[in-house]
Amino acid sequence: MRDPDAPRLPSSPGFWRSPLRGPWFTSVLGLVLLVGVTVLFVTGLVSYAAYNPDLSPVNDKTPDKGVLGFYLFDWPTDPHWLYRLNQGVHVTLGITLIPVLLAKLWSVVPRLFALPPARSLAHALERISLLLLVGGTLFQFVTGVLNVQLDYVFPGSFYPLHFYGAWVFFAAFVAHVLLRMPTALRTLRHPREEGNDLVSPRPAEPTASRRGALWFVGGGSLLLFATTVGQNFDGPLRRTALLAPHGGGDPGSGPNGFQINKTAAYAGIDAAETGEDAWRLTVTGRTGTVHLRRDELLRLPLYSAALPIACVEGWSTSDQWWRGVRLRDLAALVGYGADPPDVFVGSLQRSGAFREAALRANQVADPRSLLALYVNGEELSLDHGHPARIIVPAAPGVLNTKWVARMTFGDL
Numbered sequence: 001m002r003d004p005d006a007p008r009l010p011s012s013p014g015f016w017r018s019p020l021r022g023p024w025f026t027s028v029l030g031l032v033l034l035v036g037v038t039v040l041f042v043t044g045l046v047s048y049a050a051y052n053p054d055l056s057p058v059n060d061k062t063p064d065k066g067v068l069g070f071y072l073f074d075w076p077t078d079p080h081w082l083y084r085l086n087q088g089v090h091v092t093l094g095i096t097l098i099p100v101l102l103a104k105l106w107s108v109v110p111r112l113f114a115l116p117p118a119r120s121l122a123h124a125l126e127r128i129s130l131l132l133l134v135g136g137t138l139f140q141f142v143t144g145v146l147n148v149q150l151d152y153v154f155p156g157s158f159y160p161l162h163f164y165g166a167w168v169f170f171a172a173f174v175a176h177v178l179l180r181m182p183t184a185l186r187t188l189r190h191p192r193e194e195g196n197d198l199v200s201p202r203p204a205e206p207t208a209s210r211r212g213a214l215w216f217v218g219g220g221s222l223l224l225f226a227t228t229v230g231q232n233f234d235g236p237l238r239r240t241a242l243l244a245p246h247g248g249g250d251p252g253s254g255p256n257g258f259q260i261n262k263t264a265a266y267a268g269i270d271a272a273e274t275g276e277d278a279w280r281l282t283v284t285g286r287t288g289t290v291h292l293r294r295d296e297l298l299r300l301p302l303y304s305a306a307l308p309i310a311c312v313e314g315w316s317t318s319d320q321w322w323r324g325v326r327l328r329d330l331a332a333l334v335g336y337g338a339d340p341p342d343v344f345v346g347s348l349q350r351s352g353a354f355r356e357a358a359l360r361a362n363q364v365a366d367p368r369s370l371l372a373l374y375v376n377g378e379e380l381s382l383d384h385g386h387p388a389r390i391i392v393p394a395a396p397g398v399l400n401t402k403w404v405a406r407m408t409f410g411d412l
Helices: 023-049 082-096 098-112 121-148 158-189 210-226 236-240 294-298 327-333 361-365
Strands: 281-285 288-292 303-307 320-326 343-347 356-359 370-375 389-391 404-409
Touching: 023 082, 023 098, 023 158, 023 210, 082 098, 082 121, 082 210, 098 121, 098 210, 121 158, 281 327, 288 294, 294 370, 320 327, 327 361, 327 370, 327 404
Parallel strands: 281 404
Antiparallel strands: 281 288, 303 320, 320 370, 343 356, 343 404, 370 389
């Protein structure tokens, strides 16, 4: 039976009765999120920079970024696993922190209903930062998880939504940390329960200790970590990546038996247009345009490079052995020597995001950057980009364009 004297409004202090809520519990979760969210923000910015978004509009799905683009730099090609590591950490950590985030929001929910809304200017600023923080947190984590699951149910493009949402969220996060950090540190050093608005004046009987609750939250995070991290590895561990659409599953066997992001059927690629008689590579540069059949490409010097494929959704492959024509050698065919320029790459794919991509001069110049014709000793399969695809060290997977049809060298 419900206590007839129990408060009926969530704004009443006695409405929230869990004995687990308290400053120590909230402070521990807050410090975990302080470290984790900071790593997420930094790796998110690094991931965005990896697209070389200021190079060409085809790389940048975030218009009007203005001063928020201040951190951008020429994305390097060394180490070749840089993007694989960064994005693996970003996605795996983000999913792992979900139980911590939910527990933290649960622990402070009484403050969302506290009255009056503002007791002072400092309190008003704290409440505003808290509302922005809660809203921004939920928005970033939800859109991030939906992107990993390839469920694009949100309006507009993921890239600008996640980019601008990250800045709003992190600004509120920094403001909240500055306002609450001194209190959190004092609480951890000298735990006190008296007079804290998170402690219920009429707590219910406990069914677990606060330390037990933290172990429960940690167990949830460990479970999500175990079902996500395998997307970054090959072999049996990849089968544990139950939460990664392209990270898990069985991609088949043989030289082309590794993960595929976008299949030929999805991209609308007709096998007839990739055949020997139909397909031509158009290369344009300073001295004009050349058209190359695949057999003509095969008569050029071929080179090999061991490089992974790493995707923004967090999954990646181990190094695959690619063989093809160096990008800088293709640039030399149209008038560029030892100092090749940027390149614009177009695909046979006629619609959809990232059917075109731009690569910086340093990426073109790297001897491991190839127009790949083979992988692991066999011709590329259609799903892996036959008859030719780009492979560049440390580049996001979507910039390694498949079914390449044209390349234009020059300043973009």
